[in-house]
Amino acid sequence: MRHGKKDNHLSRTHSHREAMLQNMASSLIMHKRIETTVAKAKELRKFVEPILTRAKEDNNQNRRVVFQTLTNKETVKELFGTVADKIANRPGGYTRIIKLGNRQGDNAETCLIELVDFNELLISAAAEKATATTRTRRSRRSGGAKATEGAEVAPATAEATTADADAVEAPADALPADAEVAETSPAAGDDLTIIEGIGPKIAEMLNNAGITTFAQLADADDATVQQVLTEAGPRFNVHDATTWNEQAALARDGKNDELKELQDRLKGGKE
Structure with a gap:
């Protein structure tokens, strides 16, 4: 019985499975993004993320342990160089799985597994969204401040009150146009x-x-x-x-x- 055993053997022997994950981890580190099946990607994520955590601290012991696992000098060099610099401030979750649907032939569920910090498209989109959100909040504050200022400087005399009433009547004609814009924009x-x-x-x-x-x-x-x-x-x-x-x-x-x-x-x- 296999009670409590959560590892997916992927229908391979131990040596075959370890060699496959070793090669896939090297490809992911070198190319930053690979396409594979969802089952393999989930096992690769458990295999490669502890290695990425070790690479954040560059010392002789960590290099020996990583080289013993990957057995590829170029991969170790790339890992402790470019990759380690990118993930230095990330506390975990270095990889992302993007499902692509089922492939023809065996109908296996495929996906992209990539290093999160190397997807420039999503990083730039998140930065633009954050900038847009910040601008929206500022505009609301400025509008509230203007309304407050207008309330504070309201005149007390009858003549000034009449002048204000005339001033209010002028933009009142423009309100239906604004209302129409507000109604048509969601449409x-x-x-x-x-x-x-x-x-x-x-x-x-x-x-x-x-x-x-x-x-x-x-x-x-x-x-x-x-x-x-x-x-x-x-x-x-x-x-x-x-x-x-x-x-x-x-x-x-x-x-x-x-x-x-x-x-x-x-x-x-x-x-």
Whole structure:
């Protein structure tokens, strides 16, 4: 019996499994990103992350232990050089798994496993999002401050009160135009929650990523959508986004009957 044994042997002998993980770890360190199956990626993550932790402290003992595991001088040099500098301030979680769907042939679930600190695209997107959030908060403070200043300097005399009333009446004509803009701006996007598998939270994340309409979701590739789910955390990364493009295309073309039939089939498959 194998009670309490959580390791996946991957249908290999001990020596074959260790050699395979050793080679995959070297490829990941050298190329920063490799494509493999989800089962292998999960085992590789448990194998390589302790090695990356050792590389953060460059001393003779750690180099010996890492070389004993990887047995590749070029990999050890890259690990204690470029990689160690990048992950120096990260307390753990050095790798990311991005699911790609099932491959043809054996229908195995495939994925990308990469070093988090070497994905420049996601790093720059996170920085831009943080900058945009900071600007929004500042604008709200400035607007509140202006409103407070206007309330403090309100005149007490009757003439000044009349002048203020005239001044208020002038922009009052512009209020309906602003209201129309506020009403029409949400209409630019579609209700993505119609798609099976997309809830309000995922729809909000897609909108933040620039996917607001059925047409944009239909044209988006699976890797982009999966990256959005991965950034949201493991709670959302379990969603299967492979059919969202097809559903969005039907919703975009107004084929509601075909969309409902497809969703009924998807719900039946889940049960």
